[in-house]
Amino acid sequence: MTPPPLTSIFNISLVGVGGQGILLTSDVLALAAMHAGFDVKKSEIHGMSQRGGSVISQVRFGPRVYSPIIPDGQSDILVSFERTEALRWGHLAKPGAHILVNDMERVPITVSSGQYPAVENAVERLAAYPGLRLLSANPLAEQAGSIRTANVVLVGALSTLVPFAKAHWQTALNERIPEPFLDVNLRAFALGRDAIA
Amino acid sequence: MTKRMLLSANEAIAWAAYRSGCRVATAYPGTPSTEIMHHVAEFKGAINCEWSVNEKVAMEIGIGASLAGVRALVAMKHVGLNVAMDPLMTFTHLGAIGGMVIINADDPSMHSSQNEQDNRSLAKFARAVLFEPADSQEAFDMVCAGFDLSEQFQVPVIVRTTTRTAHTSTLVDIGSTEQGEATPIPYVKNAQRNVAIPAFARPMRAKVEKRTAALRDLSEASPFNRAEPGSGDLGFVASGVAWQYVKEVFPDAPIFKVGLSFPPPIEAIRAFARDLQRLVVIEESDPVIADQLRAAGIAVLEPKTQLRMMELNPMRLEQLSAELLGTPAPTPPQPEGHIPVRPPVLCSGCTHRGPFHILSKLKTTVCGDIGCYTLGAAPPLAAMDTCICMGAAIGTAIGMRKAGLPNPRIAAVMGDSTFFHSGMTGLLDVAYNRIPITVMVFDNRITAMTGHQENPGSGQTLLGEPATAVRIAEVARTLGITRVHEVDPYDLANLEKIFTDCLDSGEPAVVVVRGPCVLHEKWAGTFINVVDAEKCTACGACFRLGCPAIIRSEPKEPGSTRSKSKIDPMFCTGCNLCAQVCKFDAISPAK
Ligand SMILES: Cc1ncc(C[n+]2csc(CCOP(=O)(O)OP(=O)(O)O)c2C)c(N)n1
Numbered sequence: 001m002t003p004p005p006l007t008s009i010f011n012i013s014l015v016g017v018g019g020q021g022i023l024l025t026s027d028v029l030a031l032a033a034m035h036a037g038f039d040v041k042k043s044e045i046h047g048m049s050q051r052g053g054s055v056i057s058q059v060r061f062g063p064r065v066y067s068p069i070i071p072d073g074q075s076d077i078l079v080s081f082e083r084t085e086a087l088r089w090g091h092l093a094k095p096g097a098h099i100l101v102n103d104m105e106r107v108p109i110t111v112s113s114g115q116y117p118a119v120e121n122a123v124e125r126l127a128a129y130p131g132l133r134l135l136s137a138n139p140l141a142e143q144a145g146s147i148r149t150a151n152v153v154l155v156g157a158l159s160t161l162v163p164f165a166k167a168h169w170q171t172a173l174n175e176r177i178p179e180p181f182l183d184v185n186l187r188a189f190a191l192g193r194d195a196i197a
Numbered sequence: 198m199t200k201r202m203l204l205s206a207n208e209a210i211a212w213a214a215y216r217s218g219c220r221v222a223t224a225y226p227g228t229p230s231t232e233i234m235h236h237v238a239e240f241k242g243a244i245n246c247e248w249s250v251n252e253k254v255a256m257e258i259g260i261g262a263s264l265a266g267v268r269a270l271v272a273m274k275h276v277g278l279n280v281a282m283d284p285l286m287t288f289t290h291l292g293a294i295g296g297m298v299i300i301n302a303d304d305p306s307m308h309s310s311q312n313e314q315d316n317r318s319l320a321k322f323a324r325a326v327l328f329e330p331a332d333s334q335e336a337f338d339m340v341c342a343g344f345d346l347s348e349q350f351q352v353p354v355i356v357r358t359t360t361r362t363a364h365t366s367t368l369v370d371i372g373s374t375e376q377g378e379a380t381p382i383p384y385v386k387n388a389q390r391n392v393a394i395p396a397f398a399r400p401m402r403a404k405v406e407k408r409t410a411a412l413r414d415l416s417e418a419s420p421f422n423r424a425e426p427g428s429g430d431l432g433f434v435a436s437g438v439a440w441q442y443v444k445e446v447f448p449d450a451p452i453f454k455v456g457l458s459f460p461p462p463i464e465a466i467r468a469f470a471r472d473l474q475r476l477v478v479i480e481e482s483d484p485v486i487a488d489q490l491r492a493a494g495i496a497v498l499e500p501k502t503q504l505r506m507m508e509l510n511p512m513r514l515e516q517l518s519a520e521l522l523g524t525p526a527p528t529p530p531q532p533e534g535h536i537p538v539r540p541p542v543l544c545s546g547c548t549h550r551g552p553f554h555i556l557s558k559l560k561t562t563v564c565g566d567i568g569c570y571t572l573g574a575a576p577p578l579a580a581m582d583t584c585i586c587m588g589a590a591i592g593t594a595i596g597m598r599k600a601g602l603p604n605p606r607i608a609a610v611m612g613d614s615t616f617f618h619s620g621m622t623g624l625l626d627v628a629y630n631r632i633p634i635t636v637m638v639f640d641n642r643i644t645a646m647t648g649h650q651e652n653p654g655s656g657q658t659l660l661g662e663p664a665t666a667v668r669i670a671e672v673a674r675t676l677g678i679t680r681v682h683e684v685d686p687y688d689l690a691n692l693e694k695i696f697t698d699c700l701d702s703g704e705p706a707v708v709v710v711r712g713p714c715v716l717h718e719k720w721a722g723t724f725i726n727v728v729d730a731e732k733c734t735a736c737g738a739c740f741r742l743g744c745p746a747i748i749r750s751e752p753k754e755p756g757s758t759r760s761k762s763k764i765d766p767m768f769c770t771g772c773n774l775c776a777q778v779c780k781f782d783a784i785s786p787a788k
Contacts, residue, residue, distance in 0.1 A: 051541030073530040091530040108539040116537035
C-alpha cells in the first residue's frame with residue numbers, strides 16, 4: 001500500500017495491554033507527525049492502563065484533523081503489541097490495512113482464572129487479515145539491550161510504513177525518551193526498522 | 198518566539214494558568230482531570246499549588262484566594278463538583294474578585310468513573326460562565342479568557358472538558374513560555390459583599406440575575422460562538438468535542454459552533470437558524486443547549502438516533518446522517534467474536550488482595566468504595582456488595598446495620614485517600630452512634646487509582662516537600678473507636694483472626710491494613726514462587742486469588758477441563774499469598 005497523498009488523513013490505531021509502553025509509542029508517532037509538518041491529534045483512554053487492562057491510543061495526521069476518534073474500519077495501520085488485542089481491535093482496520101503485530105501473547109486474567117475459554121487459533125485467525133505483519137519484537141528488544149524497548153522496536157517497524165523522513169522520527173525519539181535510555185532505544189528503533197524493511 | 202507544541206487539554210490548561218498569572222491552584226485527583234495539577238507542579242512553585250484533601254476544600258481554597266484578590270484555578274472530575282457544589286452555590290452569590298476558573302472534567306461513557314453526569318447543568322444552576330473547549334488550543338484560550346471574564350463580571354467560570362478532550366493531544370500555540378503577570382486586586386474587608394447572611398445574601402441574589410443578563414449579551418457577541426456558513430438547509434449547533442465530529446461527518450453543512458455555552462447565544466443562533474429547514478443540536482450528553490433553545494422558541498429537531506447517553510463519535514453521527522438524509526444505515530465493521538475481555542486487575546503483589554480474600558472467606562457483607570480496591574468486586578475475589586461514591590462505604594454499612602441485615606458481619610472498606618477525602622466524617626458517626634460495624638482502611642500510603650498522588654498519609658506534598666504522615670489508627674482512636682488494629686496485608690492467618698474478632702465483636706471496630714502500593718514503590722519480596730506440578734492437584738484455590746502472575750498450566754489429566762497452575766516469574770513479586778492458600782504445599786520459593 002502506498003502512502004496516501006497529503007490531502008487526506010492518515011489514521012493509526014495502537015492497541016495492547018497496560019504496561020507495554022503503548023502511550024510512549026503513540027507520543028513518538030504524534031511528535032514525528034508534528035515535525036513532518038502535519039496537523040495531528042493523538043487520543044487515548046488510559047484511566048486504568050497501569051492495571052493490566054486493554055489499552056488503545058489513536059493518532060491521526062494530515063492537512064487538518066477534526067475528530068480525535070478514528071471511525072471503525074478506517075485505520076490505515078493497526079499496531080498491536082499482543083496477538084489477542086490484535087483480534088479484539090481488528091475491526092478498526094481498513095480492509096487491506098497494514099496490521100503490525102508483536103508476536104506474543106498475554107493471557108487475560110479472565111482466561112487464567114477460568115471464566116472465559118482461551119482464544120483458539122489466534123495466529124490462524126490473524127492470518128485471515130491480508131495486511132498482517134507478525135514481528136517478534138521482544139527478542140529484538142533483548143538484542144538491543146533491554147526487553148523494555150519492545151515498544152520502540154515496533155516504532156521502528158512502523159516507521160517504514162508511514163510517510164515521514166527518518167530525521168523526524170529521530171527528533172521525536174530524542175524529545176520523548178530520557179537521555180540515559182536513549183542509546184538502547186535508538187538501537188531498538190533501528191532493529192525494528194530493519195526487521196520490516 | 199511562538200512555538201507549536203503538542204499538548205493534551207490538561208497540559209494546555211496548566212500552561213494557561215501559568216500564562217495568565219494564576220497564583221493559586223488546587224485539585225483533588227480524578228480521571229480525566231488529574232494531570233492538570235501534575236503539570237502545574239512542573240512550574241516548581243511558580244503557582245502556589247496543592248493536592249487538597251477533597252474537592253470541597255479545593256474549591257474553598259480557590260474561593261479564599263479569589264476573595265483575597267488573586268487568580269485561582271480549581272480542578273476536579275465531574276463527581277468532584279458534586280462534593281464542591283455547596284461552596285460554589287454561595288460563592289456565585291458573592292462573586293469572584295480575583296479571576297476564578299474551575300476545571301470540571303466530565304466522563305461520558307464512564308471510561309474511569311462510577312456514573313455519567315453532564316455537569317453543564319450544574320454550571321447553569323450556579324449561573325457560572327461555561328466554556329466547552331473542542332481541543333487543546335481552545336482549552337488554553339478559554340482558560341485565559343476565563344480569568345479575564347471572571348474578574349470583569351465577578352463571576353466564577355467553569356471550563357468543561359471531557360475524557361476525550363482532556364486526553365487528546367493537539368497542536369497548541371501558547372504565545373510564549375514566560376510566566377504571565379496579573380496584578381492582584383487589593384483586599385478590602387467588606388461584610389456586605391463577602392458574608393452570606395440572609396440580609397446580605399438577598400441583594401447578592403438580585404445581582405446574580407443582573408450579572409447573568411449582562412453575560413447573555415456578552416455571549417451573543419463572543420468570538421467563541423460563531424456561525425460557520427455551509428450549504429443546504431440542514432444545519433447544526435455543536436459544542437465541545439461534538440463540533441469535531443460534526444465537521445468530520447457533515448463537512449459542508451452550516452454549523453453554529455458554541456464555545457461559551459452558558460449563557461448560550463440564543464439570538465445569534467436564532468439568526469443562524471432563520472434560513473434553515475432543520476436544526477439539530479449535537480452536544481455531549483444531555484440536551485442542555487437544545488432545551489434552552491426550545492425554551493426560547495427555536496425549533497430544534499430531536500433525532501431518533503440515540504445521542505444522549507455515552508460518548509459521541511463519528512460512527513454515531515454517521516447513523517444520524519443516514520436518518521437525516523434518508524440514506525441506508527451504515528454497516529459498521531463487526532468485531533471478531535469470542536475474544537475474552539481483559540479487565541484491569543489488582544496487580545500481582547497488591548496489598549488489597551489478601552484482605553479481600555479473607556472477607557470473601559468470612560462471608561462478610563462488604564460496603565465498598567472507590568479506588569484500586571474496587572477491583573476486589575470483580576471475580577474471582579467478588580468480595581464487594583456495594584460501591585457508590587467516595588466515602589460512602591461507611592454510611593452505607595451503617596444503613597445496612599440499621600436496616601437489620603441478617604448477616605452479623607458487615608464491613609465498610611475504603612482506601613487511605615478515600616478515608617481522608619470523606620471517610621473520617623462517616624467514621625465519627627460510627628463512633629458517636631456506637632454502630633457495630635467494622636471499618637477497614639486499606640492503607641497503601643498513596644492515592645493509587647488515579648496514578649499515585651500524595652495524600653495526608655504519604656508524608657509528602659504535591660511538590661515533594663516533607664509533610665505529616667497521618668496515622669489512621671490514631672485518627673480512629675481520637676474519634677472514639679477503642680477496638681483498633683493495624684495489620685500486615687500479606688499474613689492471611691492473622692488477617693483472618695483479626696477480621697473475625699472485629700466482625701464478631703458486636704461493637705465498632707477499625708482495622709487498618711498497612712502496606713505500600715507495589716506499583717508505586719516497585720516493591721518486590723526476596724524470592725519468587727514456583728508450583729510443584731507433582732504436588733499440584735488442580736484444586737483451583739490459587740486461581741481464586743485473581744493474581745495475574747498465576748496462570749494455567751497443563752490439564753489435571755488428559756482431557757480434563759481443570760488445569761494445574763504455574764507462576765509467571767516476570768510478574769511474581771513474592772507476596773506469598775498463593776503459598777498460604779495452597780493446601781497441598783505445592784507452592785514454594787524458587788531455588
Ligand atoms: C468525588 C470523587 N473524587 C475523585 C474521584 C476519583 N478517584 C477514584 S478512586 C480515587 C482514589 C482512591 O485512592 P485510595 O482511597 O487511596 O485507594 P487506592 O486507589 O490507593 O487503592 C480517586 C481520587 C472520585 N471517584 N470521586
